Amino acid sequence: MTGRYTEHDHEHYERPRRHTRPRTKERPTYDDARDGTVMTVDRGRFTLLVDGVTVTAMKARPLGRKGVVVGDRVRVVGDVSGTEGSLARIVEVSERTTVLRRTADDDDPVERVVVANADQLVVVTALADPEPRPRLIDRALVAAYDAKMRPLLCLTKSDLADPETLLSTYRSLGVPWVVTRKGGDLAELQGALQGRTSVLVGHSGVGKSTLVNALVPHAHREIGHVNAVTGRGRHTSTSALMLALPDGAGWIIDTPGIRSFGLAHVQPEDLIEAFPDLDEMTEDCPRGCTHGADEPECGLDEAVLRGEADPVRVESFRRLLAARSAPEY
Structure with missing residues (x-):
C-alpha cells in the first residue's frame, strides 16, 4: 500500500516553518552602563542618583516584569546628564542585600516589595494623638526581623504622654528606641541613623513627615493632621522617597503612612x-x-x-x- 501522497504531489513537500531565521544568543554587554540608585518611583518613571546627578529613567524592555523599587542599585545607559527632558534606561538591577516586604492581607500570597537594600527599619509611633497601635508595631517588627534588618522604635510626641508604658512592652525583646518631642533635640535619633540606610514606617499622623523635614531641611515633605473624630491621620506622602542626610551621615527612606502590614510571607x-x-x-x-x-x-x-x-x-x-x-x- 502506498501513502496518500506521492513524491510528485505538492502536499508531499514539507511546508516552510515559521520564524526560520536563526536567533542570536548574543546580548548587549552594556559595558558603558553607569551605576545608580533608585530614589523614588512615579508612574513608570524612576528618579535615580548617578554620580551625584539626578537622572530620570525608564525600565528597559528586557527586564520584563522584574520590579524596580526605591533603594535598588541599578545600571543605566542612555542620557544620564540629568538635563530637563532627558531619559535614561535601567538595563540591570543588582542583587539586593535586604528586601522589606509586606502583603495586602494576611491571606494574600502576593508579596509587595516596599524598599530594597536598607539595613534599618525605624518604626515611628506617636505616644498620643493618635494613640499607639501596638499590634501594628509588632507586625512592623516581624517584617524587620524577617528582612534581617535592625529595628528601631522612634516614639514621638513625648510631651503628650509618658513613653514608659509602651517601652515596657518591648524592653524584653531588646529593641532599641529613641524618644522625641515637638521642637526637641534630635541628636539621639541622628546618632541612631548615622551611617545607615533607614526606612521610616508608621501610620498617618504619627509625625513621620515632621521628623523627615527636621532631619533633611530641604525635603519639604507635606505635614498632615489628625482627625479629631476618628483619631487617624491623613495621608500626606504618596510614594517612597530616599533622601541623603546632611554631611553624608546616611540615608533615610520616607514611606507613605500605612494602614496595614500583611505578613503572609513570614514563616x-x-x-x-x-x-x-x-x-x-x-x-x-x-x-x-x-x-x-x-x-x-x-x-x-x-x-x-x-x-x-x-x-x-x-x-x-x-x-x-x-x-x-x-x-x-
Missing part, C-alpha cells in the same frame, strides 16, 4: 532566627512545632521550666509570632 522558623538565644532552645522541638503558646512539648516551655529562659522574653516573642495572624487593632 515561624524565619522569625525565631532573629532571636538566637531562643532559637537554640528549640532544637529539640517536635517536628513542625511553630513555637506558639499552644504547642505541646515546645522547647521554649521546657527552657522556662528549667529556668534557662526569661518567661517575659518568651511571651514577648510569642506575641510577635501571634501578630502574623492577629487583627491589627
Whole structure:
C-alpha cells in the first residue's frame, strides 16, 4: 500500500516553518552602563542618583516584569546628564542585600516589595494623638526581623504622654528606641541613623513627615493632621522617597503612612532566627512545632521550666509570632 501522497504531489513537500531565521544568543554587554540608585518611583518613571546627578529613567524592555523599587542599585545607559527632558534606561538591577516586604492581607500570597537594600527599619509611633497601635508595631517588627534588618522604635510626641508604658512592652525583646518631642533635640535619633540606610514606617499622623523635614531641611515633605473624630491621620506622602542626610551621615527612606502590614510571607522558623538565644532552645522541638503558646512539648516551655529562659522574653516573642495572624487593632 502506498501513502496518500506521492513524491510528485505538492502536499508531499514539507511546508516552510515559521520564524526560520536563526536567533542570536548574543546580548548587549552594556559595558558603558553607569551605576545608580533608585530614589523614588512615579508612574513608570524612576528618579535615580548617578554620580551625584539626578537622572530620570525608564525600565528597559528586557527586564520584563522584574520590579524596580526605591533603594535598588541599578545600571543605566542612555542620557544620564540629568538635563530637563532627558531619559535614561535601567538595563540591570543588582542583587539586593535586604528586601522589606509586606502583603495586602494576611491571606494574600502576593508579596509587595516596599524598599530594597536598607539595613534599618525605624518604626515611628506617636505616644498620643493618635494613640499607639501596638499590634501594628509588632507586625512592623516581624517584617524587620524577617528582612534581617535592625529595628528601631522612634516614639514621638513625648510631651503628650509618658513613653514608659509602651517601652515596657518591648524592653524584653531588646529593641532599641529613641524618644522625641515637638521642637526637641534630635541628636539621639541622628546618632541612631548615622551611617545607615533607614526606612521610616508608621501610620498617618504619627509625625513621620515632621521628623523627615527636621532631619533633611530641604525635603519639604507635606505635614498632615489628625482627625479629631476618628483619631487617624491623613495621608500626606504618596510614594517612597530616599533622601541623603546632611554631611553624608546616611540615608533615610520616607514611606507613605500605612494602614496595614500583611505578613503572609513570614514563616515561624524565619522569625525565631532573629532571636538566637531562643532559637537554640528549640532544637529539640517536635517536628513542625511553630513555637506558639499552644504547642505541646515546645522547647521554649521546657527552657522556662528549667529556668534557662526569661518567661517575659518568651511571651514577648510569642506575641510577635501571634501578630502574623492577629487583627491589627
